[in-house]
Amino acid sequence: NLTTRVEVNSQDELGSLGSAINDLSVELNNYRKTRSEFLANISHELRTPTSYLIGYANLIKQGKYETPEELGRYASVIEGEASRLAKLIQELFALSKMEEGEYTLQIQEVDMEDFIQSLHAKMKLKAAEKGLAANVQLNGNDHAFFTDGMKLEQILLNLLENAINYTEQGWVNLQVEMKEEHIEFIVEDTGAGIPKSDQSLIFDRFYRVDKSRSRATGGTGLGLAIASELAKQISGAIQMESEENKGTRFIVTLPYSIENQDM
Numbered sequence: 001n002l003t004t005r006v007e008v009n010s011q012d013e014l015g016s017l018g019s020a021i022n023d024l025s026v027e028l029n030n031y032r033k034t035r036s037e038f039l040a041n042i043s044h045e046l047r048t049p050t051s052y053l054i055g056y057a058n059l060i061k062q063g064k065y066e067t068p069e070e071l072g073r074y075a076s077v078i079e080g081e082a083s084r085l086a087k088l089i090q091e092l093f094a095l096s097k098m099e100e101g102e103y104t105l106q107i108q109e110v111d112m113e114d115f116i117q118s119l120h121a122k123m124k125l126k127a128a129e130k131g132l133a134a135n136v137q138l139n140g141n142d143h144a145f146f147t148d149g150m151k152l153e154q155i156l157l158n159l160l161e162n163a164i165n166y167t168e169q170g171w172v173n174l175q176v177e178m179k180e181e182h183i184e185f186i187v188e189d190t191g192a193g194i195p196k197s198d199q200s201l202i203f204d205r206f207y208r209v210d211k212s213r214s215r216a217t218g219g220t221g222l223g224l225a226i227a228s229e230l231a232k233q234i235s236g237a238i239q240m241e242s243e244e245n246k247g248t249r250f251i252v253t254l255p256y257s258i259e260n261q262d263m
């Protein structure tokens with residue numbers, strides 16, 4: 001045990017100093033534990049793609065293929081795994097900067113109509129590849145809306161990408177509700193859903209309900225962790241409701257303006 005404990009015998013200044021040291025020491029220990037778990041996760045995540053890369057590069061080096069098509073398939077595996085690694089590294093870097101509080105906000109007025117049309121164009125293509133319908137809908141009164149549009153777009157793209165990845169038939173929908181006090185972006189799908197026992201964990205880094213499925217879709221397990229960090233940055237929150245084999249709904253709640261808040 002790395003925790004240093006100071007014996008506290010009094011209620012005076014010395015006593016409270018002792019208690020403060022004890023609290024700090026518990027905190028430090030928790031930090032060490034989280035950090036070492038995180039590093040263990042990262043090395044685990046790096047191991048699979050690197051072993052594929054080495055394995056397939058070796059097959060090619062030893063000429064262990066019969067046809068050019070087979071060689072092409074090996075090269076595709078290498079390409080896919082290398083892309084996964086690149087994505088993992090980029091996302092880890094982004095997350096670590098966010099957690100150090102290193103970010104800037106670029107707040108601008110968002111033209112809601114343009115904003116959701118551009119998202120619709122992006123989600124439609126991916127959804128069509130899987131034969132899914134993709135709809136957008138805007139409800140409520142027109143309010144001026146100020147936020148960091150790039151960050152909001154990243155959040156919604158992560159949620160929409162998941163909605164498409166984890167849905168085999170039916171539809172994915174983006175609905176915007178302009179309420180009196182705040183604005184809601186609702187990303188809904190008719191997909192696999194998330195079992196109750198996993199629901200509190202899916203925003204954790206690297207957590208996946210089904211590891212092999214997430215691998216097959218190119219997932220890194222970081223998409224929701226990033227979305228939730230970004231939501232905090234723009235003074236928002238993300239909630240989730242889901243039923244297994246029915247579908248999932250993510251709700252991003254944002255203020256109409258974050259102009260005057262501390263950044």
Ligand code: ADP
Pocket residue numbers: 162163164166189191192193194202207208209210214218219220221222223224225248
């Ligand atoms: P990944 O890269 O694995 O998609 P995320 O952090 O984006 O990582 O999501 C974590 C996990 O949450 C996913 O692996 C998946 O199991 C589950 N998940 C996220 N969104 C959905 C959804 N719309 N439907 C079903 N499961 C989902």
